[in-house]
Amino acid sequence: MQAIGKLGWLVLWFNDFVLEVKGHSIAVPQRASKKEVFVNRDERETSEKRCHALRSSLLELHRVLIELERRHYEKRHGKHSAGEFLQVVAFSDEMRWLEPLSRLIVMLDEALEQGADSSMTPSVVTSRVRDLLGLDRTKSDVFSVHYIQHFDKSPELAAAHTEVLKLLKSNGS
Template identity: 60%
Template sequence: MTTDTCQQLRRALLDLHRALVDLERGDFEKRHGPQSAGEFLQVMAFSEDMRWLEPLSRLITMLDEAIDGAADAAATPRAVAQRARDLLGLDRDSVDPFKQRYAQRFDQSPPLVHAHAAAIAALKAVGTVAPG
């Protein structure tokens, strides 16, 4: 996988993560009122309600490490792409917390659908395709 392809996948996953965080923040602020960036960062870091995002966060971290040379630059991006393909498969019958919440969010948000499509395109560039 080329560095450009790896960077494209990273950007696509970051945009997807950002879209999910925006949805979570909107819902959280409806229940708890407006939050500063720092306050919401604390919620993201320590709230059990946000743990479902960890699999995607870990994949982005793994790509960052591969790009920076701290991990196997050839194997890591491919492993990340395979895991991302699995996570983004829109399996509405899954018992996995990420997959359940992701499918629910997907059905609620056109911006998330757009970010999903970009992530799927990046996965295709890597040579892996997610269903959905």
């Protein structure tokens, strides 16, 4: 018997059968070659790397947007401490437009949790990111309107946006 594992995911090799253990559940045994077991592990590792890279680039984009919103908010409402502004971001309707981007980051976080299956997450998030950051000026959803307004005025946002798109392209998506 041979054990191969990574981040709470355990694959047991026994008599040409593979048992996959995730958390407390065990998948139905299936016939597989050693090569398939290693390929599946490599695919998971690649998927995790893609999730980490995409998460990092989206966090940077989110950080830039928060800074732009903070400047805009403080022009209208005066200076706020970091804690006060965090409360605004978390609970103000003015900041709800950022939720679609925040949800994508949360999806990646959940996929990267120990034992989670992240194999489909990068492709799902990639598709949603492309749609969200498409810069389609005919869209009238709240995110697109705010995002394009900031994009037109901020070289820093344009740079972060470009980095996300480069990453998507390098991942073949």
